[in-house]
Amino acid sequence: MTLVAGVDSSTQSCKVVVRDAVTGRLVRQGRAAHPEGTEVHPAHWWAAFLRAVEEAGGLDDVAAISVAGQQHGMVCLDETGQVVRDALLWNDTRSAEAAAALVAELGGPTAWAEAVGSVPVASFTIAKLRWLAEHEPGNARRVAAVCLPHDWLTWRLAGALGLPFDAWADAPPPPLDHLTTDRGDASGTGYWSPATGAYRTDLLKAAFGAVPLLPRVLGPVADAATPDAPAGPGADALARGASAADLLARGTTTAGEGSRHGGDVGRTRIAPGTGDNMAAALGVGARPGDVVVSIGTSGTVFAVSDAPSADPSGQVAGFADATGRFLPLVCTLNAARVMDAAARLTGVGLDRLGELALQAPAGAGGLTLVPYLEGERTPNQPTATGAVHGLTLATSTPAHLARAAIEGMLCGLADGLDALGLSPERVLLIGGGARSEAVRRIAPTVFGRPVLAPPPGEYVADGAAYQAAWLLDGDVAWSAQEAALYEADAVPDIRHRYAAARPHILDRPH
Ligand SMILES: Nc1ncnc2c1ncn2[C@@H]1O[C@H](COP(=O)(O)OP(=O)(O)O)[C@@H](O)[C@H]1O
Ligand SMILES: O=C(CO)[C@@H](O)[C@H](O)COP(=O)(O)O
DSSP: OOEEEEEEEOSSEEEEEEEETTTOOEEEEEEEEOOSSSEEOHHHHHHHHHHHHHHTTOSTTEEEEEEEEOSSOBEEEOTTSOBOSOEEOTTOGGGHHHHHHHHHHHTSHHHHHHHHSSOOOTTSHHHHHHHHHHHOHHHHHHOOEEEOHHHHHHHHHHHHTTSOGGGGGGOOOOOGGGOEEEHHHHTTSSSEETTTTEEOHHHHHHHHSSOOBOOEEEOTTOOTTSTTSOOOHHHHHHHTTOOHHHHHHHOOOOOOTTOSOTTOTTSOEEOOOEEHHHHHHHHTTOOTTEEEEEESSSEEEEEOBSSOOOOTTSSSEEEEOSSSSEEEEEEESOSHHHHHHHHHHHTOOHHHHHHHHHHSOTTGGGOEEEOOBTBBTTTTBTTBOOEEEOOOTTTOSHHHHHHHHHHHHHHHHHHHHHHHTOOOSEEEEESGGGGOHHHHHHHHHHHSSOEEEOOSOOHHHHHHHHHHHHHHOTTOOOOOOOOEEEOOOOOHHHHHHHHHHTTOOOBOOO
């Protein structure tokens, strides 16, 4: 049996799955927590990755691996490959003013949407680099290379793979020019254009005052450890004229024992990896006509598209995907952790929170929670706080609060669905928050349409594992998991009251 591994280095934890390259069957898995906070030293990701790999039984028998990671995080390296400062994560909002300044300097949001498909907000790497240049000029001067979380982990992995596992923790960093990335993650920087497939170093220079070394952007089936070498069957199929997206859509399985291409037996190959949302699209088998709603630390709503997008309103980020297509995406800062907060407020665990929510009536008797607990990205209100409206004696119960928290969080995502402007054939619900039965049952009342919930799983890590299998064989296809259908009557009043409550929030105290 040929095995592949997929990694999800996301905000709260690192997850590793090991799957059968041919059938996709889950063989082993592991997980390790990341530290709290919106700035994290990348060494913590490496340590969590090593713990998760150990829990997953190691990589000795794995033929290929791929790393997906939280998007946008700014990882700055000096000329020796050492990290210059803690990485600023996608949900760190200190760069909000820098983002607004960049938008104004280029002539407004339309110019950005046309240049790179997205209008930068605090999350985007380019805004973080501007913040660094302005607030930490000493650190900025030391920056020799800039990359993203998945780029950094892939690079460290490529440097460690030849060593015994117990030497990985201290494996020296490879040369900077070995850094690689992919279209999907590059599209979240604000200095790479999904439409042209090229870096916009002019925008980076204008934002940061310099152009550090940037990772090489690999195609969907390259080997990140040897990007110049022929990439094997996946790439061969591409060379025969199939687009990467065609290969995935075709879905024929011809991989098998011995299908690893000649000369590579014994060496673990490294697929390009991608951003976590791009990997989730692969892992859940999203196809045109689908909208995926992911309830993780972030809330994301995205679709696979054949054409690049450019939304000057800034709500929809015009990302690239991991196959050669595009991934228009709306992201909120407040998703699963709204339920974590509601569980703390009501003094119960997450399972009990869900039970409470289902005891309250749809609409929570008019109790409406605006969930901007970390500020918000869509809408762009980085200094906002959350609010609860509609308190009466009758709605002052844990059950009403539990329901209002879930409904408020889902209203933010419903606004994202509207912003995408699609009439989806299927809405797929994934992410840690979708493990909640209450979320799955309440979602159709808020979205006004049925939702499909694939079995709880690690779809980001699965998508990365799929990429790894694809590197070994261009025609790999894993059968999609049966999804459960959740239907309920729409309750439009939930969104009406939410829309009325949304503007009535306070800013964070200084
Ligand atoms: N049964 C559940 N009900 C509600 N929330 C859950 C449940 N299980 C996990 N979560 C939440 O999911 C979140 C983690 O989701 P995940 O998709 O792994 O996040 P990320 O990938 O951003 O690290 C946590 O905030 C956790 O509390
Ligand atoms: O910033 C975005 C998308 O643009 C986030 O979706 C991050 O990619 C973090 O993802 P999770 O850790 O919540 O999965």
